[in-house]
Amino acid sequence: MGRRPCCERKGLKKGPWGPEEDEILINYINKHGHGSWRSLPKLSGLSRCGKSCRLRWTNYLRPDIKRGPFTLDEEKLVIQLHAILGNRWAAIASQLPGRTDNEIKNLWNTHLKKRLLCMGVDPLTHEPFTSGGPTTRPRSSPATRHMAQWESARLEAEARLSKESLFFNSPPTSVKPDPDFFLRLWNSEVGESFRKLNGEAKADCRSPISQASTSTKCGSVSGVTIDVGPIAAGSSTPKSSRTEDPIMFDASFSSSSNESEDTSDTALQLLLDFPINNDMSFLDDVDTYATPPQC
DNA sequence: AAGATGCACAACCGCATTGTG
DNA sequence: ACACAATGCGGTTGTGCATCT
Numbered sequence: 001m002g003r004r005p006c007c008e009r010k011g012l013k014k015g016p017w018g019p020e021e022d023e024i025l026i027n028y029i030n031k032h033g034h035g036s037w038r039s040l041p042k043l044s045g046l047s048r049c050g051k052s053c054r055l056r057w058t059n060y061l062r063p064d065i066k067r068g069p070f071t072l073d074e075e076k077l078v079i080q081l082h083a084i085l086g087n088r089w090a091a092i093a094s095q096l097p098g099r100t101d102n103e104i105k106n107l108w109n110t111h112l113k114k115r116l117l118c119m120g121v122d123p124l125t126h127e128p129f130t131s132g133g134p135t136t137r138p139r140s141s142p143a144t145r146h147m148a149q150w151e152s153a154r155l156e157a158e159a160r161l162s163k164e165s166l167f168f169n170s171p172p173t174s175v176k177p178d179p180d181f182f183l184r185l186w187n188s189e190v191g192e193s194f195r196k197l198n199g200e201a202k203a204d205c206r207s208p209i210s211q212a213s214t215s216t217k218c219g220s221v222s223g224v225t226i227d228v229g230p231i232a233a234g235s236s237t238p239k240s241s242r243t244e245d246p247i248m249f250d251a252s253f254s255s256s257s258n259e260s261e262d263t264s265d266t267a268l269q270l271l272l273d274f275p276i277n278n279d280m281s282f283l284d285d286v287d288t289y290a291t292p293p294q295c
Numbered sequence: 296a297a298g299a300t301g302c303a304c305a306a307c308c309g310c311a312t313t314g315t316g
Numbered sequence: 317a318c319a320c321a322a323t324g325c326g327g328t329t330g331t332g333c334a335t336c337t
Contacts, residue, residue, distance in 0.1 A: 014306085014307075014330090014331085015305095015306075015307090015308085015331085016330095016331075017305085018304075035325095036322075037322075037323070038321080050322085050323090051307085051308090051323085052306075052307080054323080054324090055305085055306065055307080056305090056306080058324095059305075059306085061303075087326065087327090088325090088326085089325075089326065090324075090325060090326085090329095100325065101325075101326080102305075102306085103304085103324095105327085106303070106304055106305085107303095107304095110302070110303060110304080111303095111329095168301095233305070240320075245324090267316085
């Protein structure tokens with residue numbers, strides 16, 4: 001199908017939103033709900049395209065958005081989830097209540113990616129660089145090794161699922177490894193235990209970035225509680241109901257999912273194998289790792 | 296003081312996916 | 317089954333501010 005413009009371009013405003021526009025949008029949505037984004041601008045009197053309105057609302061104006069710097073815990077979670085999910089920002093964001101995919105994407109591109117690079121970790125694969133990699137400073141902490149293990153296991157799981165779905169009953173066209181396998185695992189009881197371990201091990205320090213930008217000392221802000229409870233309970237409200245729902249843990253997964261059993265062993269092993277002290281110390285101790293010139 | 300540079304983040308663009316008639 | 321509309325998503329760009337030279 002051919003490409004369409006998202007909206008009629010004539011006379012539509014672009015660029016940063018002004019406070020008056022924000023107010024109009026908020027008032028309208030509070031009153032009527034957003035309904036059809038495409039018709040919202042006309043109905044509300046805004047000279048914006050619907051897409052722009054949607055973006056402004058979902059990334060900035062929504063009342064449940066948590067503003068302010070990311071906590072250390074959130075950053076850790078983003079890194080861990082990125083190791084599992086890759087650049088699926090929306091899926092990652094669904095695990096961080098109050099954070100938007102855009103925000104997480106920015107965090108990754110401006111901070112976390114660089115930090116991993118500084119550590120000698122490939123931000124794409126989460127594997128330590130080899131001698132021929134972008135840096136000549138391979139550093140294999142338990143955390144990075146574990147990230148690599150996650151990735152390997154994920155690939156292995158995908159491959160196996162693919163094979164198994166072929167083996168069972170699926171026609172070739174429907175063979176599609178479940179990319180959310182690890183996310184479901186993450187949200188499973190096993191994952192919850194894992195997260196608890198993380199939670200116990202954590203200190204309520206803000207991230208080095210946050211500290212740098214706000215001059216706030218460690219401990220000034222208590223650690224955020226990553227509430228993933230509703231996910232397992234099946235009562236989450238993902239911002240997209242149309243895409244795959246990675247955060248809904250399928251109850252059949254832990255007990256009766258044949259096709260997941262083997263891979264879940266591997267994954268379980270990985271979850272349990274994750275350093276108890278949650279060795280992502282590079283996040284806490286950024287000075288230690290920020291020494292290379294390129295950092 | 297002024298220009299250069301870097302950084303953070305909001306916003307846009309275009310493709311992908313899903314819904315609907 | 318198909319075409320089209322609507323929306324979601326990820327990559328990229330633009331802009332404003334802070335810091336450096």
